[in-house]
Amino acid sequence: MMAALARACKRPIFLRMADPILIPRPEGLYCPEGDFHIDPVRPVPRALITHGHADHARAGHGAVMATAQTLDIMALRYGDGFTPSRQVATGPTRINGVTVSFHPAGHVLGSAQIRIENARQVCVVTGDYTRTPNSACAPWEPVACDILVTEATFALPVFRHPDPVQEIGKLLASVRAFPDRAHLVGVYALGKAQRVIMLLRQAGYDAPIYIHGALAKLCDYHIAQGVALGDLRPATVTRGRKGDFAGAIILGPPSAFAATWAQRFPDPVICFASGWMMVRARARQRGVELPLIISDHVDWGQLTQTIEDLNPAETWITHGREDALLRWCAIRQRKAIPLRLVGYEDEPE
């Protein structure tokens, strides 16, 4: 009978339980008491945005609340008119029947977890997050909650991401070993690019780093926000001067590597900085010669540690590899619910 009811309502059965604080809807997570969505994938009247990656932060909402940096990033990407009404998340804010606050997620500049409190419960929506130190943004902080709504991008026990400092060491060793070749590092424009640059700088690499035009706006924004990226130069080549890039490190979006842009550089070593690079087949599929395992998401150890640390009554899983995390929770007799939200990429382009 319950099953029939759930089918009639086209909603998973758990939502028949009394007044959930959040409801998964096709357009994204919805908070009925606050009457807003979090990271909606379609235009809604009021959206709270965790971070600026394109699959979480879209243009066209009636009103947007996010951190000042996320709002800036959305304006950079979509133009000032991305929403008629912006609200900077500062401290705890009342929205209709709930109180919301934003807390650093360690994922990219401006990224936040969103805490929602009503009379009965505290719920934290992590957005994307990592606990690995990331000098391009504020570090993740634990937020106690009854319901943890977490991502599960790398939720398989094979994902134990190594220390990114060691991975940057691999890149620098390759640059030394192949002084005549250019090193082309695939990075996403928001977050990964600045993370890799900061890791290089911290490893003592102070030569100019060349960047593809698609990275320029966001790198400039990071510098304006006080992230010391050092000497960055545009990766443009004038005809017949390929040799200028021998031994150089060049950053670009992975999509540019398939384009003729990549042909400008001398015998390039194709590198890609991503958590997926742990799996050989993934690296080979992208034609990567030097995989750099650098992730802006929690790996399996961090994810399970977070659940143990916060010890929520329920764990809801937004997107990613939920099956393994569900199994892990089941073994530990923790309540976990897959939301299977669609529209979020494994890693945004």
Add this chain to the structure above:
Amino acid sequence: MIAGFADLLERLAFTPRRNLKLAHLSGYFKATPDPDRGYALAALTGDLALRRVTPSLLRGLVTARVDAELFALSYDFVGDLAETIALIWPAPAQIDSPALSELVRELQDSPKTQLPARIIARLDSLPPSQRYAYLKLATGGLRVGVSARLARQAVADYGALDLAEVEELWHGLSPPYESLFHWAEEGPKPVSAARAPFRPVMLSSPTDLDDLRLRDPAEFMAEWKWDGIRVQAVSDHGERRLYSRSGDDISGAFPDLLAALDFDGVIDGELLIRRGERVAAFSDLQTRLGRKTVSAKMLASHPAALRAYDLLFREGRDLRALPLTARRNMLESTVAELDPARIDLSPLLPLTDWDQLAAMRAAPPDPVIEGVMIKHRASPYLAGRIKGHWFKWKREPMLVDAVLMYAQRGHGKRSGYYSDFTFGVWDAGQLVPVGKAYFGFTDAEMKELDRFVRNNTTERFGPVRAVKPEKVVEVAFEGLNRSTRHKSGLAMRFPRIARIRNDKPAQEADELATLQALLTSGT
């Protein structure tokens, strides 16, 4: 050290270019002493017989450490057993990297009862990349994009040796190949003790009518391209062997054919299952492949036969430098004295002009023909794919427009993408599945299909998703067999997705009756 071998595997796995792979291999042979480098070479060529470590043994070991379901989900994603275990195994408390040879000997010599405990001890003391190398070594099949031939090429490069000489010698040598490395380092050439060695085979390049029209048909001979397995039958002073074209010894599975090799020499031909004059479909041959032994019943129901193309040696004389016409004459007189039920000649086709050959190719007399071979009359028998001598002109594939029904996530290169597709055609208003395909599409098409699957899933069955019957794909295939195992009653040979038909509504995809008509028309 296993560390050096692990490093080598890592480099090879991510080096796309053949020349760089060769450089990495030569560098490794130079830097690594005997016997480690020889065991590494054997591991790469598949000549290291450590097959006692089975995937099921390893699965048992890992699921004693890690939850079985978590392991299964991880394996599904990573797609490679050794890599999954290497990544998921708990971190070592203390690291110990022994020599490669020590590990090989331990795997070879350990009593079966002690093997699991020894493997566990190794996994507990190696870091992840070395665990991976160790497991690859233990299970065989490194899959690092290096063929046995490329590995032998690297040895030849290292010692500035002739690859053909190394290949001919190969079957007389065994790991750790100290005499081979000694030769490479200016020692004497080893003497092969083995009788009936494998000779590197000659391969053809694809061609088409436009390309052929540039050539003079009078200079060429043509014959059918039979859809069996290219083999080399060797009989050397009573020692008889059957090799696959890559040099694997497959004698064990074909004792009936071996008994019929009543000649002294080397014949290049096609292995077929033949009942009297009738050549059986490829699937019949498949049932006999890969067996160590074969039952009397199978020998009677699936008799093996050789259709001879070429003669490389006769009575100790090397004929490979002779022109094809001379070899063909000698082949004809050799085959004339053999049991015609087991060994016959691949007949020559009349060849006066290319259009006439095109007409024959379009209507072959036997369904087990997959095109025509065109060979230069003066061609010597050369190792490898040497341009300009031999050509293959394959039959056009058959095409059907089918509707995507189910999708499964791929393994390996495709892990994380829905890239294994089941498709169907209409039968009385219902879709019936007629085949599965997991290649043929470009990377961009794969992403398009993956996105379609994710956004149009109607049901999930474990790793399989059912999708809305909306996407039409053009499926190319090489032939149809009747099948009792499939609901549709037929099975496709070599199906692949030729293109996505976004222009075609699903209702206009093909009917099952269309395929059934192809089946009865004898193709």
